[in-house]
Amino acid sequence: xxxxxxxxxxxxxxxxxxxxxxxxxxxxxxGHLETCDQCASELGGLRGIGDALRFGSGYNTAVNPALAxxxxxxxxxxxxxxxxxxxxxxxxxxxxxxxxxxxLGAMAGALVTxxxxxxxxxxxxxxxxxxxxxxxxxxxxxxxxxGRGGGIMLEFEQSLGSARTxxxxxxxxxxxxxxxxxxxxxxxxxxxxNGRPAxxxxxxxxxxxxxxxxxxxIADFRYVEPVRRPGGLTNVSGIHLDVRTSVTASGI
Amino acid sequence: MKPIRAVAWSQTSPAAExxxxxxxxxxxxxxxxxxxxxACTRLVTDHQRMVYxxxxxxxxxQQEALDLSQxxxxxxxxxxxxxxxxxxxxxxxYRVVVTQxxxxxxxxxxxxxxxxxxxxxxxxxxxxxxxARSFAxxxxxAEQRETAHQVWTALDRLPFDQRSILVLREIDGLSYEExxxxxxxAVGTVKSRLARAREHLREELRAxx
Numbered sequence: 001x002x003x004x005x006x007x008x009x010x011x012x013x014x015x016x017x018x019x020x021x022x023x024x025x026x027x028x029x030x031g032h033l034e035t036c037d038q039c040a041s042e043l044g045g046l047r048g049i050g051d052a053l054r055f056g057s058g059y060n061t062a063v064n065p066a067l068a069x070x071x072x073x074x075x076x077x078x079x080x081x082x083x084x085x086x087x088x089x090x091x092x093x094x095x096x097x098x099x100x101x102x103x104l105g106a107m108a109g110a111l112v113t114x115x116x117x118x119x120x121x122x123x124x125x126x127x128x129x130x131x132x133x134x135x136x137x138x139x140x141x142x143x144x145x146x147g148r149g150g151g152i153m154l155e156f157e158q159s160l161g162s163a164r165t166x167x168x169x170x171x172x173x174x175x176x177x178x179x180x181x182x183x184x185x186x187x188x189x190x191x192x193x194n195g196r197p198a199x200x201x202x203x204x205x206x207x208x209x210x211x212x213x214x215x216x217x218i219a220d221f222r223y224v225e226p227v228r229r230p231g232g233l234t235n236v237s238g239i240h241l242d243v244r245t246s247v248t249a250s251g252i
Numbered sequence: 253m254k255p256i257r258a259v260a261w262s263q264t265s266p267a268a269e270x271x272x273x274x275x276x277x278x279x280x281x282x283x284x285x286x287x288x289x290x291a292c293t294r295l296v297t298d299h300q301r302m303v304y305x306x307x308x309x310x311x312x313x314q315q316e317a318l319d320l321s322q323x324x325x326x327x328x329x330x331x332x333x334x335x336x337x338x339x340x341x342x343x344x345x346y347r348v349v350v351t352q353x354x355x356x357x358x359x360x361x362x363x364x365x366x367x368x369x370x371x372x373x374x375x376x377x378x379x380x381x382x383x384a385r386s387f388a389x390x391x392x393x394a395e396q397r398e399t400a401h402q403v404w405t406a407l408d409r410l411p412f413d414q415r416s417i418l419v420l421r422e423i424d425g426l427s428y429e430e431x432x433x434x435x436x437x438a439v440g441t442v443k444s445r446l447a448r449a450r451e452h453l454r455e456e457l458r459a460x461x
Binding site: 015045046052053057066067070071072075078 | 289292293296297304305309318321322325326329330397399400401402404407418419421422423427428443446447450453454457
């Protein structure tokens, strides 16, 4: 039957077997083991397990031959890993200045590309803005019949809403303003399609003939009535269509 | 080998009796960190047997143990800059072995069923028996073989933490303090875990017999 001292001894028996007990406790247990067969047997069992483990472990046998190349294999692997690491690549780059030049060249190329792309974008936006604001200019030049003195120029900005204003300013009221205004309105309608200035180049034959007819009628007004100008009257001898093609987005 | 990383040495001093080993470890670590190939090679050759044997006892397979040994030393060199000298270099390496073996065993268990290793196979993997046993009588040797077979079979059935602590104590002969350092636990935990492992092992032996 297990007594009180045996319980204490068994609790510390592992540390005793492992030689991890302080001297005084070790002496107490040693004394107990001399008189208690049960605890001594337990100690024997513990030590037997350790002996069996060591017996089967082959701990004192020769080292596995495969270990001979372990050190060189490990150091080579570490070398390879370090060669692939970022600090190593950075150091290598500065050892060879060609890489620096390559890097700077790549950066410069990227910068130039960025600037060119930005300029193209800005230019495209500007062109689009101009196209929307102005499609072209229609000039109608009235020359005096005698050939003396300056002519009169009717200027039609081919943008929405401006042709009528310019025509109104250019045509004197004294030469039959109401009829003239109707003709100019008709001309304006012929030149504007869907709220945008039409392309004179792309006009159909019928539209061209209509515009020329309108221009002819406007010219007829000038033949009948002299144009009042500052400093005197001038007879209109002809009207010419002059198309400026400064903006090409709409074909003008 | 290029320098690994600068090391800030801990102000914590180890026990006086380990002063010489501590200083030696520190010098070796410094040399390795500075990129001394010869020092790195010495570190491997001085510890490879210990690492391999412990790996073999924890995993029970020669090829696995060899692979693990390489992994352990790679891990050691990758993290050598973190070594602060709070424990002996040997204990620190023990900890790496146990951690890596635990990971590898977990990985292995997820993919393969655990296999019992016969003593003959175990001896074949571990090599011949110790020289001291050659003086024993043949029948005693046979009895010892049988006992060892039973004990190692029972050991294979223990949880990894109990197996590892028994191996560290009984085979590698580490002190409780060294085991605590290797397993990163308190000394009291080592005592209780070791007692549980021994009791568990004896239960397994009783069950098998």
